[in-house]
Amino acid sequence: MKADIAPRLQLRGITKRFPGVLANDDVSFAVRPGEIHALLGENGAGKSTLVKMIYGIMQPDAGEISWNGHPVTIPNPKAARKLGIGMVFQHFSLFEAMSVLENIALGMDERLGPRELSRRIAEVMETYGLKLDPQRIVSTLSVGERQRIEIVRALLLEPQLLIMDEPTSVLTPQEVEGLFATLRQLAKRGCSILYISHKLHEIKALCDTATILRGGRLVDTCDPKAETSRSMAEKMIGGSLKDIRKGEGRSFGAPRFVLRDLSTRSEDEFGVAIDRASLTVRAGEIFGIAGVAGNGQNALLDALSGEVLGERADAITLDGTAIGRLSPSERRRKGLCAVPEERNGHAAVGDFTLADNAVLTARDRLGMVGAGLVDRRKARSYTDKVIGAFSVKALGAHSLAGSLSGGNLQKFIMGREILQRPSVLVVSQPTWGVDAGAAAAIHQAIVDLAAEGSAVVVISQDLDELLSLCDTLAVINEGRLSSPLKVGEASIEEIGLLMGGVHGTEAEVHINPGGGVAVEA
Amino acid sequence: MTTEMLIAIIITVIGASTPILIAALGELVVEKSGVLNLGVEGMMLIGAVTGFAVTFTTGNPWLGIACAAFAGMASSMIFAFLTLSLSANQVATGLALTIFGTGYSSLFGQAFTGRPITPFRSIFPPELATDPVLRLIFGHSPLVYFSLIMVVAVWWFLTRSRAGLILRAVGENDLSAHSIGYSVIGVRYAAVAFGGAMAGIAGSCFPLLLTPQWAERMTAGRGWIALALVVFAAWRPFRLLAGAYLFGLVMTLELYAKASGGAFSFLPAELWASLPYLATILVLVLISLRRAGHSNAPACLGKPFMPAS
Numbered sequence: 001m002k003a004d005i006a007p008r009l010q011l012r013g014i015t016k017r018f019p020g021v022l023a024n025d026d027v028s029f030a031v032r033p034g035e036i037h038a039l040l041g042e043n044g045a046g047k048s049t050l051v052k053m054i055y056g057i058m059q060p061d062a063g064e065i066s067w068n069g070h071p072v073t074i075p076n077p078k079a080a081r082k083l084g085i086g087m088v089f090q091h092f093s094l095f096e097a098m099s100v101l102e103n104i105a106l107g108m109d110e111r112l113g114p115r116e117l118s119r120r121i122a123e124v125m126e127t128y129g130l131k132l133d134p135q136r137i138v139s140t141l142s143v144g145e146r147q148r149i150e151i152v153r154a155l156l157l158e159p160q161l162l163i164m165d166e167p168t169s170v171l172t173p174q175e176v177e178g179l180f181a182t183l184r185q186l187a188k189r190g191c192s193i194l195y196i197s198h199k200l201h202e203i204k205a206l207c208d209t210a211t212i213l214r215g216g217r218l219v220d221t222c223d224p225k226a227e228t229s230r231s232m233a234e235k236m237i238g239g240s241l242k243d244i245r246k247g248e249g250r251s252f253g254a255p256r257f258v259l260r261d262l263s264t265r266s267e268d269e270f271g272v273a274i275d276r277a278s279l280t281v282r283a284g285e286i287f288g289i290a291g292v293a294g295n296g297q298n299a300l301l302d303a304l305s306g307e308v309l310g311e312r313a314d315a316i317t318l319d320g321t322a323i324g325r326l327s328p329s330e331r332r333r334k335g336l337c338a339v340p341e342e343r344n345g346h347a348a349v350g351d352f353t354l355a356d357n358a359v360l361t362a363r364d365r366l367g368m369v370g371a372g373l374v375d376r377r378k379a380r381s382y383t384d385k386v387i388g389a390f391s392v393k394a395l396g397a398h399s400l401a402g403s404l405s406g407g408n409l410q411k412f413i414m415g416r417e418i419l420q421r422p423s424v425l426v427v428s429q430p431t432w433g434v435d436a437g438a439a440a441a442i443h444q445a446i447v448d449l450a451a452e453g454s455a456v457v458v459i460s461q462d463l464d465e466l467l468s469l470c471d472t473l474a475v476i477n478e479g480r481l482s483s484p485l486k487v488g489e490a491s492i493e494e495i496g497l498l499m500g501g502v503h504g505t506e507a508e509v510h511i512n513p514g515g516g517v518a519v520e521a
Numbered sequence: 522m523t524t525e526m527l528i529a530i531i532i533t534v535i536g537a538s539t540p541i542l543i544a545a546l547g548e549l550v551v552e553k554s555g556v557l558n559l560g561v562e563g564m565m566l567i568g569a570v571t572g573f574a575v576t577f578t579t580g581n582p583w584l585g586i587a588c589a590a591f592a593g594m595a596s597s598m599i600f601a602f603l604t605l606s607l608s609a610n611q612v613a614t615g616l617a618l619t620i621f622g623t624g625y626s627s628l629f630g631q632a633f634t635g636r637p638i639t640p641f642r643s644i645f646p647p648e649l650a651t652d653p654v655l656r657l658i659f660g661h662s663p664l665v666y667f668s669l670i671m672v673v674a675v676w677w678f679l680t681r682s683r684a685g686l687i688l689r690a691v692g693e694n695d696l697s698a699h700s701i702g703y704s705v706i707g708v709r710y711a712a713v714a715f716g717g718a719m720a721g722i723a724g725s726c727f728p729l730l731l732t733p734q735w736a737e738r739m740t741a742g743r744g745w746i747a748l749a750l751v752v753f754a755a756w757r758p759f760r761l762l763a764g765a766y767l768f769g770l771v772m773t774l775e776l777y778a779k780a781s782g783g784a785f786s787f788l789p790a791e792l793w794a795s796l797p798y799l800a801t802i803l804v805l806v807l808i809s810l811r812r813a814g815h816s817n818a819p820a821c822l823g824k825p826f827m828p829a830s
Contacts, residue, residue: 057700077702093697095690096820106690107701111683 006069008033008161008192009054014063016049023049024060025216031161031209036183036193038203038224040236041213042435047196050213051163054194055087056080068160078109086154087163090196092146094138100149101134107153124155128182143293144175151182161192168202172292173463173496180206198236199464200229214238237436246447250471253283256455257336257424262315262324264303272296274303274310277481279474281424281455286446288470289459289481292499296479297459298341301428304457305338306331318424333364335423339413341432341459343406347413350402354394355383357401358416365420382419390415390441407434414442418449425449428459443469463495475499528653530773535665537776538769540565540726540740542668544747545754545761546675547719552751553679554712555692555821559615560600562744563622564717565724568593570626572725573735576638582729586664586722593721594714596622601713605706608825623738633735640733662730664722669762671719676758688712692819695826705826720744742798749801755817764804772797 007030016024024046031037041047052058054065056074064071067083074080080087094103105117112120121134130148138146147167154162164183168176183193183206195207203210203224210224212235219235259279266273274296281287291297302308304316306328313322323331328338340346348357359379363369368378383397390411394404401409410431417425430446431439446469450456459476460466466473467487475482475498482498544561551558571592576585600618603609641662643650649659679685691698691708699705727739746768754760778793 077700089700093694093700095693095697097693097817098689102686105683106686106698106703 005033007031007066008035008068009194010066010069011050011054012064012066014050014053014060014065016046016053016058016060022216024053027063027213027216027218029211029218029221031192031194033160033192034187034190035209036187036195036207038207038210039194039196039213040198040200040203040210040232042198042236045213045236046216047213048165049216051087051165051194051196054080055085055163081109081157081159084158084160085163086157086159086161088147088150088154088165088167090166092150094146094149096137096139098138099134100132100136100138100141103138103149104134104153104156108156120156121152124152128155128185129178130182144171144178147171147179151179155186159191161194162186163194163196165196166198167195168197168199172499173492176202200224200232203232204229212236233436250284250451252285252471253453255280256283256319257281257457258317259304260315260317261312262303262310264299264308264310266299272299272479274299275479277303277476277479279457279481279484281457281472283453283455284450285472286450286456286458286470287484288466288473288487289457289476290463290466290473290495290499291459291461291476293461295477297428297461297476299479300476300481301338301340301426301459304336304426305340306336329364332361332422337361337417337420337422337425339417339425339427339430341428343409343413344402348401348409350400352401353398354387354392354401354404354412355379355397357412358383358386358397362416362420365422386412386415386419389419390445407438410434411438411442414445418445421449421452422454424455424457426457426459429462430458430460431462431465432460439465463492463499525653528657530777531657532660533776534766534769534773535661536730536769537772538765539662539665539668539730540723541743541747541750541768542723542762542765543664543671543726544720544723544744545750545765546668546671546758547716547723548747549751549754549756549758549761550675550679550688550719551712551716552822553692553756553819554688554709555695555819555824555826556604556709556713557611557615557823558597558600558618558713558716559612559748560597560618560622561716561720561747562740562742563619564593564596564720565727565740565744566622566626566738567596568721568724569727569739570630570633570724570735571721573633573638573728574629576729577633577636577735580639582639582641585729586725589721589725590718591721593719593724594717597713597717597720598710600717601710604825605709605713608827611823611825619744627737630735630737634737635734637734638728640729664726664730667722672758672762679758689819692821695821695824696828699826699828705828709826723747746797746801749805752818753804756819757817768797768800771800 010030012028014024014027027050039047039050049058053060054074056076056079065074066072072083074083095106101114101118104121108117118134124130125132130152132145132148132152138149167179171179187193195203197203207224209221210232211221212219212232214236219238224232259277261276261278262274263276264274272295277300279287289297289300299308303310306326310316310324313325316322316324318334318336321334323334323336326334344350349360359368359374362382366378366382368375368382380397386392387394387397392404392412392415393408394412404412414427414430430442434442446456446458458466458470470487472484473487473490473495474484475495477498485495544565548558548561568589572585572589575588576582596618600614603614604611643660644663645659650656679689687698687703688708691703691705695705724740728735732739750761750764750768754764775793775796779790
């Protein structure tokens with residue numbers, strides 16, 4: 001470390017308090033020029049709050065920020081950009097109905113004519129090998145391309161510090177490689193990068209230093225290359241990791257849940273339709289569906305749960321019974337339970353109590369309704385059972401679903417379905433935004449359900465989750481399912497190529513319905 | 522039908538279209554910023570009564586227009602404060618504004634009922650308007666020229682200027698615009714103020730351009746037509762122009778049906794009178810039939826801005 005050069009960014013004793021929570025408690029660290037510095041922590045560890053203060057969206061209650069050796073206050077994002085701090089958000093601040101050029105122009109503080117701006121954009125794209133068509137409308141772009149807009153927008157300001165907030169959560173493995181190449185090149189030119197993530201292997205591959213936060217406090221600053229993923233994870237969650245316990249030598253029974261050429265129509269023009277999807281899930285099998293966001297995961301869940309009906313009844317069979325034309329309630333009665341991705345508003349009603357939410361999906365299977373009347377006592381006792389079995393942190397069956405944290409609500413919803421002992425369970429994003437402890441509990445519950453002979457379908461964008469949880473894997477791309485791959489035999493490259501689908505920029509990859517991959521130059 | 526009659530009809534059509542066009546242009550800008558102000562009719566009535574009262578007392582229609590614009594803007598600020606600063610429901614607040622405007626204009630207009638005012642004299646030398654064809658170009662009220670200039674101005678503002686780009690961005694994705702550092706509430710206040718001023722001017726067209734006296738509820742639901750027109754035009758200024766003139770034509774037909782009887786008697790007069798409103802409903806139904814994504818509607822239209830704390 002060169003001691004004579006002032007750190008690009010130095011934080012001393014940064015503290016931020018929200019009503020009821022201490023989001024950041026006395027956090028201090030420094031980022032050197034040209035360093036790729038990881039900020040590591042679970043959801044709710046205070047990473048986002050910290051970064052918002054660096055970018056001027058929030059102000060710290062106490063502590064000092066120094067920029068190139070001088071103490072500064074950063075009242076707003078504009079001031080941050082003026083200093084030379086750029087940020088790429090996790091949720092892109094893009095305008096769907098506008099062109100790439102207009103989107104970039106909106107992010108610029110300088111006023112440039114469209115021609116001058118186009119020239120500068122072309123220059124940045126040339127330098128960093130980023131490909132984008134400035135005239136395209138954003139709604140037609142893939143997630144990776146959208147991220148590139150944000151990156152170009154940040155790079156146009158020639159930043160000295162670039163903050164990347166969970167940049168890879170929406171990318172295919174190949175797109176991640178491209179992003180890392182860009183970031184390394186940036187660092188080589190002297191730009192510091194603050195890289196926020198909870199993906200340990202990425203941090204090991206990319207970063208020079210890692211600062212780990214837990215519960216708003218700084219736990220450790222370490223060299224990620226000298227640590228193991230496990231040691232960093234344990235620092236991050238503050239305990240030892242539990243592995244998923246799968247039974248030894250698992251064998252599968254007869255096919256329980258079969259799709260044969262299931263197709264749906266898209267509801268709106270930006271939506272994706274399911275195109276001739278086929279799969280077979282056997283008793284005891286956990287079947288994963290991987291894919292980049294927006295490739296038909298929601299459409300598939302809607303089609304399986306019965307919210308959107310396909311044309312043919314025999315496109316979906318459960319233990320040999322055709323259920324393709326049945327409503328969600330009828331499917332539940334037959335033994336198919338589903339958990340959609342959006343928990344508040346789709347899987348659960350935020351303004352209802354947990355007991356009422358339990359009635360909504362468990363009423364038929366557990367006989368909570370008789371003669372048109374809700375049996376409150378049964379609903380309450382079942383809700384208490386779910387709360388107990390899944391250690392949901394809630395005041396009781398009477399608390400409102402919307403008052404629970406995301407992770408707790410997810411545990412409740414998963415518990416509500418799993419304790420109904422469904423023959424088939426379909427879940428989308430079971431651990432999205434859930435802390436590691438709760439995620440492990442949910443994973444274990446899914447494995448246990450399968451061990452009892454249920455067929456489970458897990459739709460997730462988290463490839464690591466699928467690889468550790470599932471027995472079989474298929475990839476969904478633009479509404480089409482690849483043929484199944486056995487987990488353990490499929491390579492990450494193979495899966496990544498399938499996930500990339502037609503979103504490649506140079507070579508276009510198409511997945512044939514049969515599962516073969518064709519690459520067109 | 523003689524050329525002169527045809528030209529007379531065209532001039533009537535343009536006149537009838539003008540208040541709708543002006544109000545709709547204002548509302549278009551408001552909606553592009555993501556705000557749905559259903560109070561157009563109310564603001565128009567406030568503008569109408571103000572325009573009339575000021576012109577009546579001062580004899581200066583220009584001052585009348587200016588005060589009508591100011592009154593419309595002031596009333597829109599009530600709406601803006603409630604919906605933008607206090608996050609009240611936009612639909613309910615807009616409807617309340619219309620009810621308020623109706624009552625207010627009836628109350629203050631009472632004293633003026635039945636009294637005439639002198640509308641605008643031509644801004645061009647009268648010799649220019651002697652020939653019937655030249656009259657088509659030079660024979661209109663200044664309000665007509667204003668409305669046409671505003672079509673181009675609004676189009677240029679929205680598609681070519683940086684401020685217009687920011688306004689569209691706010692209407693498209695308020696949270697993103699906020700995170701980039703634009704003042705969502707500020708932009709929306711400005712847009713609502715513009716919409717209010719335009720609605721006020723549109724209201725003043727009724728006494729200053731169409732019938733030079735005060736009548737209760739003289740805007741006769743044109744504010745609602747202007748609202749429908751914005752949707753019909755898919756938030757595009759030049760389509761708005763075409764749409765407004767189409768409605769103007771339908772409304773003029775109604776007038777001719779009443780006046781001439783004979784040629785139009787194959788349909789009862791009531792049906793002719795209801796044509797503009799039937800056309801509005803028809804247009805809205807046709808638009809709903811088209812797929813949602815094609816409508817070009819601002820994505821944040823009508824949603825209150827609630828930034829995460």
